[in-house]
Amino acid sequence: MNLAVKQKIPLKIKRMGINGEGIGFYKKTLVFVPGALKGEEVFCQITKVQRNFVEASLLKVNKASKFRVKPACPIYEMCGGCQIMHLRYDKQLAFKDDVIRQALKKFQPVGYEDYEIRPTLGMVNPTHYRAKLQFQIRKNRGKVMAGLYAENSHRLIDIKDCLVQDEVTQAIVNQVVQLLDKHKTPIYQERRADGVRTLMVRRAKATGQIQLIFVTSKEVRLQPLIKELTQLCPDIKTVALNLNRAKTSEIYGQKTEILWGSETIREAVLDYQFALSPRAFYQLNPEQTEVLYGQVVEALDVTETDHIIDAYCGVGTIGFAFAQRVKSVRGMDIIPEAIADAKANADSMGFTNTHYEAGKAEDIIPRWYREGYRADAIIVDPPRTGLDEKLLKTILTYAPKKMVYVSCNTSTLARDLVSLSKVYEVKYIQSVDMFPHTARTEAVVKLARRSNII
Incomplete structure (x- = not known):
């Protein structure tokens, strides 16, 4: 070279x-x-x-x-939050089909050349779709700013009008920045970790309700700011504080405390409503979540006698789509607040055939089987790191006859399919564009246990 x-x-x-x-x-x-x-x-x-x-x-x-098109976002090249806004949208969707094929070719799970890769399902209007944001808060020359780090750097890009962010949440962040300045609130600096470091804002599409989390590196007096903010923005229903003293890239610390308002906000998908606590995971694109969950329902193809395990269940949203169609739904998640939400959501909807536990799937599933529970189907929706190795082995050990894998990372999906394809046949992969203008996509994989596996 x-x-x-x-x-x-x-x-x-x-x-x-x-x-x-x-x-x-x-x-x-x-x-x-x-x-x-x-x-x-x-x-x-x-x-x-x-x-x-x-x-x-x-x-x-x-x-x-x-x-090639001219990106509509004026800070596109500086920000790095989007990677392919300069590519015409229909070609972005074709690119995401190809990303799946590239990942499969790299890892080569059994029979990958013959997998049915269905065309990516896109949005009619692929702008302002992000209902949740997590902006870093810093000071520059004495002025508070909020935004994202430029790619591969610690240089914060001040963002006041993001093309893919929900416009209401963006307006609230802008308002918070002004109030942080006004109230002279301590702001986190990397050399002196002593203030507000991150702000999370989430807005429920179905109800318009909004929740905030202030992530701080020390106890900060926020009451005057919160009083003024909630008067200016009456749709805010929850304000929480998360304390994170660690000097790491992890956004959140262990403890989250409600400072003002209700414990949860209400959101809806398909034909049911549910509650979300501030730390609970939910897809950031509500419009495409309807499409995604619809694809999961279609792919799993359940019967009324089926028992389902919903691993990485979060607040229970995917499993609830099946609760009225099957014998039972059981889920688990490592975040206790999410499990509390899942139980409360199931109770509010009148489901008596659901069961949720806090903990790791690879620990809970074997115990359920020892206790006599048998699953006919399993849904997994892991983080970008893919399936935990122990969970993967657990799935292969018990091998429910039907499986759906929901993936937000094509590389870890393809890696996991190397193991799964030895026991399961991949029926098809359906990509859903949850993240327009970025290189990421979400994939729903329909799997069926091979006939020679007992």
Whole structure:
């Protein structure tokens, strides 16, 4: 490899990688160029040299793709929160189909060449879809700002108008920034960790109710700010405080305390309503969550005699879609607040065939089987890290005959399918665009236990 940092080279982009970057070859060396599109001829500068590839920054597009568009967001290139807004939306969806194929080709689970990859289901209007935000709070030259870190940096981008963020939550963040300044609230600085460091805002699409979490590195007096904020924004129903003293990239600490308002807000999906506490997980794109859960219901294809396990159940939202269709639903989650929500939600909907426990699935499922419970189907919706190795082994040990895997990371999905495909046949993979303008997608995988597995 004769390439060096700062060297400028011409490059033809052959394809796009899983992170949305353009990929080409320069004298047989693999080159990754963020911002470049398939088919383009570009001029770029080497920024990093690795053993088997190099990374480069885009300097000029000499021949543009006919699918290149001008991003509507003025801070798109600075922010890094979106990666493919410069690609026409219908081609973004095609790219996400290809991302799944790339991941499968890399890990090669059994029979992957013949998997049915269904076209990604997109949005009619792919803007302002994020109903939840988590912005970092910092001070710059004495002025409070809120936003996201620029990609691969600790440089905070001040965001006042995000094209993919729900407009009401964005307006509330802007209001909070003004009040933090007004009330001279201590703000976290990395050299001196002594104040507000992160703000979470979530808005329920069905009810318009809003909840906030202030994440702080020490006890901070927020009552005057909260009083003024809730008068200005009457849809705010919950304000919570999370204390995180650790100097890590983890957003939350262990303890979350309600400072003002109700414990939960109300949200709805498909034909049921449920409660969300501030720390409970729920999909950030409510409109596409309707589509996603509909696909899960279609893929699992249950009967009224089925017993279902909903692993990583959160507040129970996916499992509730089946509660009236099956004999029983059992779920677990490691976050106790989510399990409390799940139990309360089930009670409020009158379900008597549900059961929820706080803990790890790989510990709880074997105990249930020892106690005589047998599942006909299992749903897994893990975090981006994919299935816990012990849970994967547990699933393969008990092997319910039907399974649906909901994934937000195609790479860890493909990795897990290497093991799962030895016991299960992959019927199809249906991608749902939960995150327009980003390189991420959500996939629903229908699996059926192989006939030779008892």
